Amino acid sequence: MRLGTPVPEGGAADENHEAIYxxxxxxxxxxxxxxxxxxxxxxxxxxxxxxxAIAWRAALRGLDVAVADxxxxxxxxxxxxGMLAPVSEVTYTEEPLLRLGLxxxxxxxxxxxxxxQATGADLDLRHDGTLDVAFSSDDMAALGELxxxxxxxGLAVERLTGRECRRLEPMLAPSVRGGLLVAxxxxxxxxxxxxxxxxxxxxxxxxxxxARVTEIDASGGxxxxxxxxxxxxxxxxxxAERVVLAAGAWAGSIAGPPADVLPPVRPVKGQxxxxxxxxxxxxxxxxxxxxxxxxxxxPRGDGELVVxxxxxxxxxxxxxxxxGLWELLRDxxxxxxxxxxxxxxxxxxxxxxxxxxxxxxIGPSALPGLxxxxxxxxxxxxxxxxxxxxxxxxxxxxxxxxxxPCSPDRFKDSKS
Amino acid sequence: MRLGTPVPEGGAADENHEAIYxxxxxxxxxxxxxxxxxxxxxxxxxxxxxxxAIAWRAALRGLDVAVADxxxxxxxxxxxxGMLAPVSEVTYTEEPLLRLGLxxxxxxxxxxxxxxQATGADLDLRHDGTLDVAFSSDDMAALGELxxxxxxxGLAVERLTGRECRRLEPMLAPSVRGGLLVAxxxxxxxxxxxxxxxxxxxxxxxxxxxARVTEIDASGGxxxxxxxxxxxxxxxxxxAERVVLAAGAWAGSIAGPPADVLPPVRPVKGQxxxxxxxxxxxxxxxxxxxxxxxxxxxPRGDGELVVxxxxxxxxxxxxxxxxGLWELLRDxxxxxxxxxxxxxxxxxxxxxxxxxxxxxxIGPSALPGLxxxxxxxxxxxxxxxxxxxxxxxxxxxxxxxxxxPCSPDRFKDSKS
Numbered sequence: 155m156r157l158g159t160p161v162p163e164g165g166a167a168d169e170n171h172e173a174i175y176x177x178x179x180x181x182x183x184x185x186x187x188x189x190x191x192x193x194x195x196x197x198x199x200x201x202x203x204x205x206x207a208i209a210w211r212a213a214l215r216g217l218d219v220a221v222a223d224x225x226x227x228x229x230x231x232x233x234x235x236g237m238l239a240p241v242s243e244v245t246y247t248e249e250p251l252l253r254l255g256l257x258x259x260x261x262x263x264x265x266x267x268x269x270x271q272a273t274g275a276d277l278d279l280r281h282d283g284t285l286d287v288a289f290s291s292d293d294m295a296a297l298g299e300l301x302x303x304x305x306x307x308g309l310a311v312e313r314l315t316g317r318e319c320r321r322l323e324p325m326l327a328p329s330v331r332g333g334l335l336v337a338x339x340x341x342x343x344x345x346x347x348x349x350x351x352x353x354x355x356x357x358x359x360x361x362x363x364x365a366r367v368t369e370i371d372a373s374g375g376x377x378x379x380x381x382x383x384x385x386x387x388x389x390x391x392x393x394a395e396r397v398v399l400a401a402g403a404w405a406g407s408i409a410g411p412p413a414d415v416l417p418p419v420r421p422v423k424g425q426x427x428x429x430x431x432x433x434x435x436x437x438x439x440x441x442x443x444x445x446x447x448x449x450x451x452x453p454r455g456d457g458e459l460v461v462x463x464x465x466x467x468x469x470x471x472x473x474x475x476x477x478g479l480w481e482l483l484r485d486x487x488x489x490x491x492x493x494x495x496x497x498x499x500x501x502x503x504x505x506x507x508x509x510x511x512x513x514x515x516i517g518p519s520a521l522p523g524l525x526x527x528x529x530x531x532x533x534x535x536x537x538x539x540x541x542x543x544x545x546x547x548x549x550x551x552x553x554x555x556x557x558x559p560c561s562p563d564r565f566k567d568s569k570s
Numbered sequence: 571m572r573l574g575t576p577v578p579e580g581g582a583a584d585e586n587h588e589a590i591y592x593x594x595x596x597x598x599x600x601x602x603x604x605x606x607x608x609x610x611x612x613x614x615x616x617x618x619x620x621x622x623a624i625a626w627r628a629a630l631r632g633l634d635v636a637v638a639d640x641x642x643x644x645x646x647x648x649x650x651x652g653m654l655a656p657v658s659e660v661t662y663t664e665e666p667l668l669r670l671g672l673x674x675x676x677x678x679x680x681x682x683x684x685x686x687q688a689t690g691a692d693l694d695l696r697h698d699g700t701l702d703v704a705f706s707s708d709d710m711a712a713l714g715e716l717x718x719x720x721x722x723x724g725l726a727v728e729r730l731t732g733r734e735c736r737r738l739e740p741m742l743a744p745s746v747r748g749g750l751l752v753a754x755x756x757x758x759x760x761x762x763x764x765x766x767x768x769x770x771x772x773x774x775x776x777x778x779x780x781a782r783v784t785e786i787d788a789s790g791g792x793x794x795x796x797x798x799x800x801x802x803x804x805x806x807x808x809x810a811e812r813v814v815l816a817a818g819a820w821a822g823s824i825a826g827p828p829a830d831v832l833p834p835v836r837p838v839k840g841q842x843x844x845x846x847x848x849x850x851x852x853x854x855x856x857x858x859x860x861x862x863x864x865x866x867x868x869p870r871g872d873g874e875l876v877v878x879x880x881x882x883x884x885x886x887x888x889x890x891x892x893x894g895l896w897e898l899l900r901d902x903x904x905x906x907x908x909x910x911x912x913x914x915x916x917x918x919x920x921x922x923x924x925x926x927x928x929x930x931x932i933g934p935s936a937l938p939g940l941x942x943x944x945x946x947x948x949x950x951x952x953x954x955x956x957x958x959x960x961x962x963x964x965x966x967x968x969x970x971x972x973x974x975p976c977s978p979d980r981f982k983d984s985k986s
Binding site for chain 1: 911
């Protein structure tokens with residue numbers, strides 16, 4: 155049973171950190187080894203699913219790559235529910251994000267299969283669809299508009315009555331009036347994905363530099379390497395002509411590059427809870443809006459039920475609060491009253507990297523040698539295969555697509 | 571940040587146990603040493619505040635005593651809020667319990683002073699009173715009846731309007747209609763008390779046998795000692811002509827003595843939450859009844875705010891549940907809306923030892939050499955000084971008072 159976010163080495167003191175941390179990786183043999191080498195072709199800053207996947211794909215292309223992170227897979231990837239739900243997550247103004255999500259969702263089966271084959275890991279990837287439910291006539295109208303929008307785009311959704319919803323999910327509240335079944339939606343366990351990526355890196359011989367990057371060396375107007383602050387306080391420099399900045403919400407504040415080169419990401423705090431029952435309570439991912447506050451329930455095969463998530467703009471605060479817990483429990487209980495019987499096994503807060511236009515920032519920056527891969531906000535797990543492939547393409551010489559909506563240079567005008 | 575009850579050695583597996591456990595006793599030098607000795611005059615079974623205090627008082631009387639517990643101070647004493655509130659806790663039918671509580675409350679200042687003097691510990695004992703508040707006219711009527719009852723007994727209470735309540739505690743909900751200020755109520759931090767008692771035992775040279783007692787040896791119709799199951803699996807027997815059974819909710823199920831000798835205790839589960847703010851949110855202990863469900867908030871000097879507690883009859887289950895958390899948060903929020911901003915630092919479930927008549931079971935059992943000290947239900951911390959003194963008196967030869975309402979033999983007729 156765990157409460158709170160794992161703390162990276164060198165971060166704030168937490169006497170539980172070692173236990174929490176090791177419990178996520180009880181098989182610590184998955185960790186790639188550190189390396190005393192002083193130069194790599196590419197250093198990826200950030201060991202969340204985005205950074206780990208980029209390093210993995212880059213290594214498979216033959217690049218000499220290392221990942222730098224004092225505590226990989228303990229940030230947003232550790233908190234994330236792992237919904238692969240481009241359709242359910244979309245709003246009308248976000249067709250580019252929907253397209254990206256659909257593209258990446260289509261890549262997930264092959265990505266997961268290759269990762270499982272490389273590591274033997276079961277990622278608990280499921281394609282059982284999302285059930286979006288409505289309580290009020292306002293909710294019903296909103297679902298109707300979403301359905302019409304998806305129809306227009308040719309995406310399959312099924313309109314259901316309240317009774318049909320409860321036939322699919324008998325534990326749903328009797329007050330559910332109707333819903334949409336988005337059969338194409340899937341989900342995966344991000345903690346398993348991160349662990350498998352670490353194992354894949356180890357198998358591929360990619361080192362893990364377990365240190366915080368304090369600075370990107372950009373002297374002379376181009377990337378020369380990174381400065382690392384090791385846990386033991388011993389600083390060192392690693393040379394690299396190319397650096398991928400995949401540090402999530404922290405990517406906007408790293409020292410070294412000119413300010414207008416860094417991505418305009420901000421931390422969007424999410425508190426998320428993991429419950430457990432002996433047998434799974436739900437078969438679909440269930441979503442709804444309770445008192446205007448969206449909530450989702452993601453079931454796993456082992457009886458875990460993820461309840462998420464708050465959205466709070468509070469800077470880099472990752473505390474679990476009474477109000478956050480209360481909101482999650484109130485909303486989840488409204489959706490599926492039976493959750494009250496479940497054991498609470500884990501509550502954490504993570505920081506999503508938000509951007510001004512809700513699109514990620516993927517591609518070469520204005521600083522030669524610096525590539526950005528952050529700003530994935532609520533979609534980091536979904537967009538992981540696509541992001542990794544795009545960045546690996548760029549690192550192996552492909553030219554960026556000028557029409558790509560996530561290009562870092564789209565913020566140039568607004569910042570200058 | 572912690573979630574869940576510490577697990578004793580030899581109990582269910584929990585990867586966080588060591589971290590949780592050590593975090594409660596970051597100064598592990600307070601632990602009394604174990605002992606290879608094979609005989610003691612007295613063995614106390616159970617290292618909660620009751621057992622530890624009995625051993626301490628007995629040692630100060632010159633008795634050769636040891637405490638047996640695989641993980642002292644991790645059960646109900648670890649969960650307890652530490653209210654010393656005989657008046658606020660009372661119901662009309664429970665005048666004997668009220669008298670016991672008042673007696674023990676009067677002993678707390680000297681007990682705490684002596685314990686602090688012996689160990690240097692600050693127990694955070696506070697005498698700032700309880701504010702019992704009412705939301706509805708039913709609540710108001712109930713408080714009025716309580717006040718009349720207390721008046722009749724000559725106990726000081728002050729009737730307050732809603733405005734007067736909020737003048738005392740500005741964070742109270744605007745919907746509070748009135749209240750009672752019970753100035754005599756106090757509270758203490760039970761985790762500090764347990765730690766101080768361990769330190770006092772160490773200073774007094776009382777060994778801590780860190781093993782589970784699997785059986786009381788009662789062959790021949792009298793106590794001869796206890797059988798211990800050590801964490802390393804090595805069983806051993808320790809001889810003792812007198813054994814004090816202070817194992818809380820587990821006291822009713824220990825092997826060895828005839829069934830009708832064991833106390834009729836049952837586990838009453840309580841889930842309890844610890845929040846924290848930079849500065850204390852409240853100055854008084856605040857209690858109220860929300861939707862018929864009692865809730866209390868106990869502030870500590872360091873900004874900790876204890877929110878308790880559920881009362882559940884579920885056997886020996888100590889899981890933290892979604893429903894338990896939700897109930898605590900809902901009720902606490904109704905009482906003091908501002909708690910939503912506070913960080914959640916700890917949620918645990920403990921098992922109170924309940925008895926059929928809500929009175930503890932203190933005194934010699936029908937089995938020669940076996941003394942009982944359990945069944946304290948919601949009042950273990952309050953009744954700790956009195957219980958320890960009574961049992962130490964018995965162990966040093968005092969004859970039991972035949973009029974004592976907590977005598978073990980009161981259940982004789984109902985069980986035979």
